[in-house]
Structure formats: structure tokens, C-alpha cells
Amino acid sequence: MSKKQDENKLLSFLNAKGAYQPRKIGNNRGFTFLANLTGRPQVWKIDESGEVSAFHELKDRVLQVYHSPSGEHTILASDFEGNEKQQFYLTSDKGNTIEELVLSPEHFHQFGGWSPDESKITYASNRRNPGYFDIFTLDIETKEEVTVFESETNCTPLIWTADGKGIIFSYAVSNIDNQLHILNLESGKTTPIGNVNVPARYHSVQITKDNMSGYVVTDEGRDTLAIAKFDLEKPNLLEFIYKSEQWDIEEVKISVDEQYLAFSLNEGGSSQLGIYSLEKNAVTNIKGVPVGVYQSLQWINDRELLVGVTSSTLPGDIWKVDIIDDESERLTHIGESPEVGHLWMEPEVCHFSSFDGLEVPYFLYGKKRTNQPVMIYVHGGPESQIRNEYNPVIQYLAALGYTIAAPNVRGSMGYGRKYVQLDDIRKRMDAVADLNYLVKDLVSTHQTDRDRVGIMGRSYGGFMVLAAITHYPKVWAAAVDIVGISHFRTFLENTGPWRRRLREQEYGSLEHDSDFFEEIAPLNHTEKIQVPLLIFHGKNDTRVPVSEAEQLTKDLESQGKDVELIIFEDEGHQTEKLENHVLMNKKTVEFMDQWLNK
Numbered sequence: 001m002s003k004k005q006d007e008n009k010l011l012s013f014l015n016a017k018g019a020y021q022p023r024k025i026g027n028n029r030g031f032t033f034l035a036n037l038t039g040r041p042q043v044w045k046i047d048e049s050g051e052v053s054a055f056h057e058l059k060d061r062v063l064q065v066y067h068s069p070s071g072e073h074t075i076l077a078s079d080f081e082g083n084e085k086q087q088f089y090l091t092s093d094k095g096n097t098i099e100e101l102v103l104s105p106e107h108f109h110q111f112g113g114w115s116p117d118e119s120k121i122t123y124a125s126n127r128r129n130p131g132y133f134d135i136f137t138l139d140i141e142t143k144e145e146v147t148v149f150e151s152e153t154n155c156t157p158l159i160w161t162a163d164g165k166g167i168i169f170s171y172a173v174s175n176i177d178n179q180l181h182i183l184n185l186e187s188g189k190t191t192p193i194g195n196v197n198v199p200a201r202y203h204s205v206q207i208t209k210d211n212m213s214g215y216v217v218t219d220e221g222r223d224t225l226a227i228a229k230f231d232l233e234k235p236n237l238l239e240f241i242y243k244s245e246q247w248d249i250e251e252v253k254i255s256v257d258e259q260y261l262a263f264s265l266n267e268g269g270s271s272q273l274g275i276y277s278l279e280k281n282a283v284t285n286i287k288g289v290p291v292g293v294y295q296s297l298q299w300i301n302d303r304e305l306l307v308g309v310t311s312s313t314l315p316g317d318i319w320k321v322d323i324i325d326d327e328s329e330r331l332t333h334i335g336e337s338p339e340v341g342h343l344w345m346e347p348e349v350c351h352f353s354s355f356d357g358l359e360v361p362y363f364l365y366g367k368k369r370t371n372q373p374v375m376i377y378v379h380g381g382p383e384s385q386i387r388n389e390y391n392p393v394i395q396y397l398a399a400l401g402y403t404i405a406a407p408n409v410r411g412s413m414g415y416g417r418k419y420v421q422l423d424d425i426r427k428r429m430d431a432v433a434d435l436n437y438l439v440k441d442l443v444s445t446h447q448t449d450r451d452r453v454g455i456m457g458r459s460y461g462g463f464m465v466l467a468a469i470t471h472y473p474k475v476w477a478a479a480v481d482i483v484g485i486s487h488f489r490t491f492l493e494n495t496g497p498w499r500r501r502l503r504e505q506e507y508g509s510l511e512h513d514s515d516f517f518e519e520i521a522p523l524n525h526t527e528k529i530q531v532p533l534l535i536f537h538g539k540n541d542t543r544v545p546v547s548e549a550e551q552l553t554k555d556l557e558s559q560g561k562d563v564e565l566i567i568f569e570d571e572g573h574q575t576e577k578l579e580n581h582v583l584m585n586k587k588t589v590e591f592m593d594q595w596l597n598k
Contacts, residue, residue, distance in 0.1 A: 007586060012339040013396040014581045018316025019044070019334040021064070022306040024298045026071020031298070031306060033318055034062060035334050039578055043076060043095070046318075046331060056095035061576055066111055068118040073140065075101065075121065077111060082572025083540045084108070088123070090140060102138065112157025116164045122148075122157045124169075131497030135169060135183070149183050149190075161232070162211035168193070170202065176383050176420060178202055180216065182235060193235040194220050194228075201225060201417075206254040206261075207232075215241075215261060217249045223416040225249045227263060227276065242276050242283060248414060253297045253305075260323070262305055264294045266414050268349060268361065269387040273307065275323045288326045289319055293387050310335075312365075313344040315390040335390075343399045347388070347406070352441035354410075354434045358422070361415075362407035362438060363388075366398030370447035373454070373596035376435060377406040380459030382423060385414040393456075393585055400589065402596075405442060409434035409464075425508040426516055432467045439475050452596045456480035456588065459544060459573065463488075466522035466552070473530045478595035480588050482536045483544050483573055486552040487521040489514055494545040526555050532562035534591045536584050538571035 021034045029048045032055050034041050043055035043062050055065075056076065063086055064077040074095065077086040086109045088102035102109055104127055112122040112135070121140060124133040128150070135149040135157050149155065154172040158180075161168065165186060171179040180193035180202045193216065194202060200220035207214045212232060219225045226243030230236075242249070244265060252263040261276040271294035273286040292311030299305055303324045310316040315335040321328045337344075347363035354360050363386055366372070375397055379386045386406040394404045408414065409431045411423030423431040435455070442448035455476050457465040462484015469479045485491045488507050508516055518524060533556065537549035549565055556563040566587065568580045575581055 006589075007582070009340065009399075010396055010586055010589070011582060012337065013392040013399070014578065014585060016315045016337045016340070016390065016392060017334045018310060018314075018390065019318050019332040020308045020310065020316045021296050022298055022308050022318045023065050023067055023296070024071075024300060024306060025067050025074075026069070028071065029300060031318075032065050032067070032074075033308075033332065034065065035316075037334070040576055045095070050331070052332070054095075056091060056098055058089065058098075064111060066114065066121075068114045069116065070118060073114075073118060075111065077109070079572075080105065081540050081570045082538055082574055082576055083542055084572055085542070086110070088121075101140065108133070110156045112167065112169065113159050115160050116162060122160065122167050124156050129497075135167065137167075137185075148185055148188070158205050159207060162207050162209055168205055168207070168214075173199065176201055180205065182232070191235060193230055194218060194238050195236060204249075204252045206252060208254070208258055215252055215254060217252055217263075219248075219417050223418055227252055227261065241281070242274075246416075248416070251295065251297055253299060255299050255302055257302045259302070262297050262299065262323070264297065266385075266387075269293075269363070269385065269408070269414065270311075273321065284323070284326075286321060286323060286326055288328045289321055290314065290328075291388070293389050306331075310389045312346050312363075312388050312390060312395075313341070315392075340395075340399070344390070344395050345398050350405075350441075350445075352438055352445075354437045356430075358410060358434075360407060360409055360434050360438070362386075362405050364446070365394055365404040365406070366401070367403045367446055368401075371449045371452075372401060372403045373452045373592070374403045374405065374442060374448050375592065375596075376438065376453065376455040377404055378435070378455065378457030378461035378464045379406070379408070379412070380457070380461045381413070382411045382431070382460045382464075383413050383420055384460075385412050387414075392581075393588070396585065397589070397592075400593075402592070403442075403446070403448065405438060407434065407438050409438075425513060428507070428516075429467065429471065429520055432464060432471055435464065435468050436472045436475055450475075452477055454478040454480070454592050454596050456482070457484065458482040459484065462544075463522070467520065469531055469533070470522045470525035470528045471520075473528045476531050478531050478534075478592055480534045480536075480591065481549070481552075482575075482584070483538060483541055484535075484548065485544055486548045487523040488517040489521070490523075490551065491544060491548055494547055495543060523552055523555060526552070526559065526561070529556065529561060532591070532595055533564075534587065535563065535565045536575075537565070537567050538573060538575065539567055539569045540572040543573040 019033045019035045023032045032045045040061040045055040058078045060078045066075040076089045090101040091098045107127045110124040133155045138145045157169045167183045177199045181190040202218045204217040225248040228238040228240045248266045250264040265272040275284045292309045296308040305321040307319045317332045317335040319328045347365045462481040465481045537546045553565040
């Protein structure tokens with residue numbers, strides 16, 4: 001195949017579009033969704049006849065869409081060249097015209113919902129101090145902005161109470177744990193939901209129309225996330241109504257008639273859709289939805305749901321689900337790709353036993369024969385999870401004849417609270433050791449050529465790559481680091497102050513763990529690196545500063561080692577622009593072909 005054909009094929013994989021984040025518009029059957037159909041994510045709409053059209057196009061990517069309860073008003077959240085500093089834009093005529101609503105380009109904004117009467121919105125911003133997020137309300141007519149709560153952490157409003165007199169907000173405690181509080185807008189007093197003395201995760205809050213009770217997903221006192229009910233008069237007391245001892249509940253939405261709770265369950269990286277009957281105290285599992293990962297559950301009426309679906313062979317589309325007949329209808333066909341869709345592969349779910357006997361799961365793509373080149377793909381987070389979702393890089397490498405192993409090493413989400421905490425602070429390198437044992441498993445179980453194993457990862461996955469090639473240098477043949485951390489001390493010193501305190505809960509603190517940072521830092525062990533290294537970073541990265549890549553490259557170059565750094569001047573922590581995607585993945589494949597196909 002010629003280089004031009006290779007590039008066209010890569011473009012087809014990267015150009016595969018997906019529809020996601022469905023949002024119902026008021027009481028009609030129309031809805032919006034996000035899709036990158038024009039070069040960057042924008043808002044599209046489907047009317048009641050099923051016709052797709054553009055809602056409104058902004059200059060930069062759209063990150064979120066928030067319709068008011070009636071659908072008369074819509075807020076679009078957008079940032080600038082990947083810097084993640086959301087600003088809000090308002091339209092009150094179905095996207096025909098748009099106005100700047102909340103604009104402070106140097107600051108972050110986190111939307112918290114429309115008031116029940118649609119006169120106000122609430123959001124958090126770090127305008128007062130870079131490390132503190134306060135809560136504001138804004139009257140969309142008068143533009144009067146009021147600070148209703150000041151905090152000294154990352155504080156995010158989630159939902160208004162049904163009577164419009166309060167706001168439920170999340171108060172970050174650590175990298176994974178948070179607290180929920182109800183803010184009384186008149187008195188300024190706050191009341192906790194659940195037991196604040198028990199470390200826990202809380203999300204997906206739902207409030208009944210009578211403002212008497214609510215539902216939340218939490219792991220308070222448990223290993224896995226479950227559905228709990230609370231009384232707004234005594235919100236500190238939770239009653240668990242549905243739980244799985246093995247898997248996490250992902251999302252919950254109360255039906256229009258408040259008879260049902262729709263929820264998704266994360267079963268080893270794929271979702272299971274369930275319907276909990278509040279009257280019968282019983283669950284029905286919905287089978288009529290394609291296998292994959294479900295998100296953005298939205299009730300259309302008392303028996304129908306909108307569900308965003310993605311899988312390893314589907315970049316993303318929206319389904320309508322009838323919960324009574326257990327039938328689904330595909331509403332969008334954005335995720336189809338006649339050019340390369342037939343090449344997409346479903347992974348095999350495998351497990352290996354690590355150094356301490358821990359069973360670690362991984363997805364295996366493209367395994368066809370012995371002696372294939374192998375790529376280890378490490379996710380970021382670290383509290384994230386490789387799931388049954390479309391990944392163009394993995395699919396492209398698999399189509400080119402690579403075997404790809406994508407592990408959920410200890411510290412990953414989706415396997416319970418104990419599992420996600422197995423790599424905290426001074427247990428950090430245990431997760432890196434998992435990568436070494438993964439390669440051993442691939443060699444013994446899947447006949448992998450131990451001399452043809454590459455590794456790549458993004459963000460925290462980039463740190464894992466760098467840690468792997470410095471602490472287990474003889475295992476790898478080549479490595480790709482994308483927006484990775486080269487030293488936790490310099491990362492914490494230079495990352496956004498709003499993130500530092502929370503990340504210290506996971507990585508360790510500058511005050512107490514600097515000695516450990518020095519001990520494990522890839523930057524301090526560069527002399528051990530024996531493989532060529534390719535590095536990518538975004539100039540506007542507010543999470544992992546570009547200095548992490550620059551200092552590592554400078555050090556390796558001073559030793560005459562094989563390293564190349566590519567900085568995208570118009571990107572942040574994510575790589576959004578197609579031309580940058582093409583360059584990054586073309587270079588990655590050429591790089592791996594050079595070193596793994598000898």
C-alpha cells in the first residue's frame with residue numbers, strides 16, 4: 001500500500017463521526033446532539049419528523065448543551081482552542097441568533113442548571129481565586145449576577161431544588177470523592193446529603209416534583225456505586241434501593257411520571273440498561289439496545305428513552321428505547337462508515353494475574369496469529385477506564401496488523417472502590433508493575449514476540465508510558481507519550497491550582513511525598529531509557545503543562561537519545577483538530593512500524 005493510500009485509510013478511521021450527548025428540547029420529541037461533522041464538535045438537532053440540521057455553529061468546539069425546561073432557551077458551552085475554559089452563550093430563538101451570556105475568557109465556568117421558572121441559571125467559576133470555585137446565579141433577562149456561595153475548593157452546582165429555593169452542589173474532597181450539599185438561597189445555609197464523615201462518591205442527583213425526596217448514585221459505605229433514596233427533610237439518611245455487589249451504577253434518570261428510574265450499569269466496560277419500578281420495587285433489564293456504552297439517558301415520555309450508544313464498532317449514535325416493549329429504534333446514523341466500518345474489530349475481554357495475584361482485566365484487539373507486533377495502550381485518569389468504545393487509533397493499528405492490549409490496571413474505575421484505590425500515593429508503581437505482568441501474560445498466553453512490544457498512553461497514561469520505559473526498560477521496543485507527566489513534583493507545581501489539591505489526594509503531596517516523587521520520576525531515570533520515544537503535547541494544556549514534555553525532551557537530547565517532541569500550538573489537553581489528529585497518528589504509526597516491524 002502506498003503512503004497516500006495509508007494516509008487516506010488513516011483519514012477514514014479518524015473521520016469516523018459519532019453522535020453523542022442527546023438533549024431533549026422541552027416537551028416536544030425533537031432533540032439536539034453533539035457531533036464533529038464540520039471539523040470540531042458542534043450542536044445538531046433532529047426535529048419531530050427525524051430531519052437532521054445544524055442548531056448553531058460557534059467558532060470553537062461546543063462542549064455542552066443545556067436546554068431550559070420548556071425548551072425556549074438554550075445555553076451552549078464553548079472554550080478556546082482546547083483550553084477547557086468554558087464560556088456560555090444563550091439563544092432564545094432555537095439557535096437562529098446567539099448572545100454572549102457568561103464571558104470571562106481567563107476563567108473556568110461549570111454549568112449547574114436552569115431554575116424551575118427558567119428565569120435564572122447557576123454555575124461555578126474560579127474568578128475570585130484560581131484555585132477556588134464559587135457558585136453564582138444569573139438572571140438571563142436582567143443579567144444580574146449574584147455570588148450565592150464561596151468555597152475554597154472545586155465546587156460545582158448540579159441541580160436546583162424543585163421549588164427553586166435551593167441548589168444542590170458537589171463539594172470536591174479528593175480526586176474521586178465528593179460531598180453533596182443543599183444550599184438554601186435565602187439563608188445561605190447548607191445541608192449535607194448523606195454522611196459527610198464517610199468518604200464516598202455521589203452523582204446523578206434527581207429530585208421529585210413535590211420537592212419531598214430525591215435519588216442519587218453513591219458508594220457511601222460500599223465498594224460499588226448504587227442507587228439511594230433520600231428525604232429532603234432528612235437528606236443525611238440514605239436508603240439504598242438498588243445495588244450490584246460487583247459493578248457500578250453509572251447514571252440514573254427519573255421518568256416524567258416519576259414511576260420509574262432508568263439506569264445504566266457498568267459491567268466490565270459495557271453498559272446494561274435497567275428500569276427500576278418505584279411502585280413494584282423491581283428491576284427490568286432492557287435487552288433491545290445494541291451492546292456498548294450508554295450515556296446521556298433522557299426520558300421522552302413515560303415509556304420512551306433517548307440513549308446515546310457507542311461501542312468498539314460504533315463511534316456513537318442515538319437510540320430511542322421503548323421500555324414496555326423492550327424495543328429500540330436507531331434515530332441517527334452518524335456513526336456509520338462505509339469506507340472502513342467493515343474493518344472495525346470487537347475486542348476480547350481477557351484477564352491476567354499480576355505480581356501479587358490481583359486479577360487485572362484488559363481488552364485485546366486484532367489478535368490473529370503469533371509474532372504480531374503488539375501495542376500496549378494505557379488509559380489516562382488514572383481513575384478512568386478503557387471501555388467498549390470506539391477508539392480510532394486502536395482500530396487503525398489493529399487493521400494494520402497490530403495486536404493491541406488495552407488494560408484497566410489497578411487504580412482504574414469500574415471495578416469498585418477498593419480497586420480504584422490500589423495505586424494511591426506510594427502504591428503508584430504497583431500499577432506500572434501491572435504493565436510488566438501484562439506483557440508476560442501476552443507472551444505466555446498469546447504467543448507475543450517479546451522483542452516487538454510498544455507502549456503508548458495519554459495524560460496519566462503518558463506518565464505510565466514513561467514510568468514503564470524507565471523502570472522496566474528492557475520490556476519495550478518503542479514508546480509514545482501524549483500529554484504525559486514526567487515528574488509529579490513539577491506537574492503539581494505547574495498545573496492549575498484548582499486541580500493541585502485534588503490531584504495530591506491521588507498522587508501524594510508536595511509537602512509530604514516529594515521524596516517519593518524524586519524516587520519514581522521518569523525525569524530522574526532518563527539514563528535507563530533504551531527505546532526511541534515520540535512525544536506529543538498541546539501548548540494550551542491547562543491540566544498537564546507543556547513544560548512536562550519540554551523538560552523531558554531537553555534532558556534526553558542532552559544524552560543523545562532518540563526522542564522527538566511535537567507541540568500543537570492550537571491544542572490543549574485533548575487533540576481536537578483533524579489536521580493534528582492526522583499528524584499525530586500518522587507519525588505514531590510510522591514510528592511504530594519503524595521499530596516494531598524490524
